[in-house]
Amino acid sequence: MAQSPVPKATRLVKKAGLGAWLTALAADNNVMAPVTVDGKPLFRWIGAGEVGQLDLAAVHTVNSPKGGVMPQTEPMLTYSAVQDGSGGKTLDIKPAAEDRPAVLFGVRPCDAAAIDLVGKVYLTGEFTDEQYQARRDRTTVVAIACAAPAKACFCTSFDLSPGAVRGADVVLYGRSGPGSVAEGDAYYAIAYTERGEAFLGGAAAKAAGVSDLPAGEADKLEKIVAAFRGLATPLGKKLGKVDVADKLESLFESAYWEKVSSRCLSCATCTFVCPTCYCFGVADTGAGGQGVRFRYWDFCKSPQFMLMAGGHDPRPAKKNRTRQRFLHKLNYHHNRCGEYLCVGCGRCVESCPVGLHLPLVVSDVRGLQP
Amino acid sequence: MPKSLALDPKKMKEAEAALRTQAAKLLSEGTVTVFLGHEEGWDGLPVPFFATTPEEAKRLVWNPLVAFNLAKYLLDRLTGEEKVGIVVNGCGSLALDRLLKDRRFPRERLFVVGIPCTGLLDPDKVLALPDEARQAALEGGKAEPGLFLKRCGWCDAPNPVVADVVLGEKVPEEAGPQQYPRVEEIEKMSPAERAAHFKTLYEKCIRCFACRNVCPACSCRECSLDQWEPLWLGKATVPSEQLMYHFIRAFDVAGRCIRCGECERVCSVGVPLMELNDKLMKDITELFGVQRPHVPADVEPLGQWTEGDADLEAAH
Numbered sequence: 001m002a003q004s005p006v007p008k009a010t011r012l013v014k015k016a017g018l019g020a021w022l023t024a025l026a027a028d029n030n031v032m033a034p035v036t037v038d039g040k041p042l043f044r045w046i047g048a049g050e051v052g053q054l055d056l057a058a059v060h061t062v063n064s065p066k067g068g069v070m071p072q073t074e075p076m077l078t079y080s081a082v083q084d085g086s087g088g089k090t091l092d093i094k095p096a097a098e099d100r101p102a103v104l105f106g107v108r109p110c111d112a113a114a115i116d117l118v119g120k121v122y123l124t125g126e127f128t129d130e131q132y133q134a135r136r137d138r139t140t141v142v143a144i145a146c147a148a149p150a151k152a153c154f155c156t157s158f159d160l161s162p163g164a165v166r167g168a169d170v171v172l173y174g175r176s177g178p179g180s181v182a183e184g185d186a187y188y189a190i191a192y193t194e195r196g197e198a199f200l201g202g203a204a205a206k207a208a209g210v211s212d213l214p215a216g217e218a219d220k221l222e223k224i225v226a227a228f229r230g231l232a233t234p235l236g237k238k239l240g241k242v243d244v245a246d247k248l249e250s251l252f253e254s255a256y257w258e259k260v261s262s263r264c265l266s267c268a269t270c271t272f273v274c275p276t277c278y279c280f281g282v283a284d285t286g287a288g289g290q291g292v293r294f295r296y297w298d299f300c301k302s303p304q305f306m307l308m309a310g311g312h313d314p315r316p317a318k319k320n321r322t323r324q325r326f327l328h329k330l331n332y333h334h335n336r337c338g339e340y341l342c343v344g345c346g347r348c349v350e351s352c353p354v355g356l357h358l359p360l361v362v363s364d365v366r367g368l369q370p
Numbered sequence: 371m372p373k374s375l376a377l378d379p380k381k382m383k384e385a386e387a388a389l390r391t392q393a394a395k396l397l398s399e400g401t402v403t404v405f406l407g408h409e410e411g412w413d414g415l416p417v418p419f420f421a422t423t424p425e426e427a428k429r430l431v432w433n434p435l436v437a438f439n440l441a442k443y444l445l446d447r448l449t450g451e452e453k454v455g456i457v458v459n460g461c462g463s464l465a466l467d468r469l470l471k472d473r474r475f476p477r478e479r480l481f482v483v484g485i486p487c488t489g490l491l492d493p494d495k496v497l498a499l500p501d502e503a504r505q506a507a508l509e510g511g512k513a514e515p516g517l518f519l520k521r522c523g524w525c526d527a528p529n530p531v532v533a534d535v536v537l538g539e540k541v542p543e544e545a546g547p548q549q550y551p552r553v554e555e556i557e558k559m560s561p562a563e564r565a566a567h568f569k570t571l572y573e574k575c576i577r578c579f580a581c582r583n584v585c586p587a588c589s590c591r592e593c594s595l596d597q598w599e600p601l602w603l604g605k606a607t608v609p610s611e612q613l614m615y616h617f618i619r620a621f622d623v624a625g626r627c628i629r630c631g632e633c634e635r636v637c638s639v640g641v642p643l644m645e646l647n648d649k650l651m652k653d654i655t656e657l658f659g660v661q662r663p664h665v666p667a668d669v670e671p672l673g674q675w676t677e678g679d680a681d682l683e684a685a686h
């Protein structure tokens with residue numbers, strides 16, 4: 001377990017004040033929050049008018065909030081051909097307009113950790129993705145600890161927990177502690193970054209009635225936070241710590257990949273709902289000498305993902321693509337960054353139409369002969 | 371809900387035993403080299419499974435949760451001479467027949483084991499039940515109509531339409547006209563309401579293509595929606611492209627959709643794909659007098675042209 005993070009500020013927020021908080025935030029920020037649409041919990045950008053649909057009860061939204069920092073479609077630049085005065089044309093290129101600051105509200109600890117985890121890919125090493133950096137710099141992540149982890153949750157199979165802080169500026173902990181979905185009538189709002197501290201001291205927080213902690217409640221708070229962090233997860237208990245990185249070194253050629261991938265539909269469900277999948281493609285759209293270059297989510301399960309001009313495909317079959325997805329998460333990334341590219345959110349478990357998901361592969365790999 | 375849907379787990383258990391024996395026999399005699407069925411997955415739900423030995427055939431399951439249509443996996447086996455075994459219920463056989471009528475897989479390379487169907491339950495809904503209720507449904511057959519797969523509600527073909535051998539007795543069929551209540555509601559909307567409805571309908575689609583990839587009527591060698599040159603479907607998830615995706619998908623299966631509802635079932639974000647599919651089927655009935663537009667036929671209404679076609683009249 002990582003060392004306990006140090007709180008920078010601790011406040012109390014009434015559940016009844018959340019709506020006012022979001023409404024006030026929406027005035028100056030793009031706000032993303034979990035809402036239920038036709039029975040499905042989804043993370044969406046919401047306007048002040050949709051604040052009433054906020055739904056913090058569902059542990060898992062179908063999609064993750066990754067679109068908050070990596071929009072599925074993100075303009076990178078605009079271009080237009082302009083007359084240059086001597087009868088010719090030059091290309092005028094402008095960077096995409098910046099969005100307003102963003103608040104990702106009600107993010108689960110696994111999803112917040114995923115933002116930090118993926119951020120390492122974009123922001124460390126030889127190159128920095130400037131557009132991603134700019135977006136992260138204007139994003140505040142408000143997480144909410146999980147009082148009742150879902151059946152498919154296994155964050156505890158990594159160095160995370162239902163009360164973890166990684167990737168979050170502020171974490172909300174239900175005042176009555178874990179165990180009940182209802183979470184009582186108030187949350188402890190704890191800031192762990194300077195951004196979070198400023199956020200809790202801001203005007204929007206005041207409008208929501210965010211207040212100081214009642215005297216004498218510090219002890220109780222500590223116990224409750226510890227209880228969230230010590231909470232087990234249903235699938236995590238079954239799976240244990242993920243431990244297959246080394247073993248996978250020798251399994252590249254295993255017949256297992258053919259077998260397990262045979263039922264895959266080659267869709268993008270697992271990739272697009274996954275908070276730690278981050279691949280993108282780049283395309284242009286435009287006409288009449290002007291247009292937009294944008295990036296969009298791409299997915300390694302697609303037969304088009306590696307297809308090259310000329311028709312060669314280095315990953316021609318489902319077995320190659322399935323192996324890539326799981327080795328990336330369970331071996332390559334681990335070798336490079338020292339951690340798995342998975343936070344145990346369980347979305348692939350819940351959403352893959354044919355039950356082909358990361359915990360299954362982990363458990364299968366343990367039983368394979370090297 | 372058709373009356374024939376008296377969910378019968380006991381009957382299914384018997385069929386399961388017969389299926390295992392049958393598949394093992396086919397594999398050991400070398401009639402087929404692989405048998406497409408289901409096995410129990412990690413969380414207890416069945417997942418598609420392809421048995422290659424008599425030993426593996428013992429893992430095949432047949433229970434109220436075998437919702438998955440298997441026929442689509444035949445497209446992974448287009449090359450080669452091997453003979454493939456497959457198990458189908460009623461709707462599974464429609465999916466298979468779709469591929470056969472679209473000449474996407476040779477009948478000679480198939481051995482089809484059919485099982486008459488007493489209804490299937492929605493795996494997601496069953497998984498969400500408390501333990502006792504789940505057991506009552508899966509073992510006792512006590513299931514509210516709402517627990518069934520949506521498609522069971524309009525099914526009029528519970529007996530396999532293609533089979534080399536049938537395990538178990540035929541179940542009664544009630545072929546009445548298909549109903550499209552949701553389409554009727556939408557048809558009653560004003561044009562402005564309808565426009566608003568369709569605008570929001572596809573907004574939440576994440577363009578994962580699961581709906582297309584699971585569909586037995588989507589079997590083109592190269593899908594136009596995947597082509598880069600020309601780029602029919604732009605990569606941006608903006609409203610115009612979302613509509614483009616959904617309209618092309620629906621129109622490409624018009625007249626060939628078997629109303630299995632798999633597209634809607636696998637959609638993780640809950641896009642109601644059957645609205646458009648159903649509208650097109652209802653139109654086919656009204657324009658061409660085809661009473662069961664979801665059942666594959668030798669001559670399809672949209673696959674021919676006659677001078678008396680109602681849409682010609684309508685166009686004038």
Ligand code: SF4
Nearest residue numbers: 264265267269270352
């Ligand atoms: S593993 Fe599942 S969700 Fe992922 S591409 Fe295959 S079928 Fe789709």
Ligand code: SF4
Nearest residue numbers: 274342343345346348
């Ligand atoms: S691989 Fe699965 S469990 Fe891991 S982060 Fe992605 S969706 Fe969540």
Ligand code: SF4
Nearest residue numbers: 585627628630631633
């Ligand atoms: S209901 Fe959906 S998946 Fe089934 S055949 Fe029609 S379009 Fe395809």
Ligand code: SF4
Nearest residue numbers: 575576578579581637
């Ligand atoms: S399955 Fe749903 S989310 Fe995926 S492409 Fe189809 S409609 Fe869109």
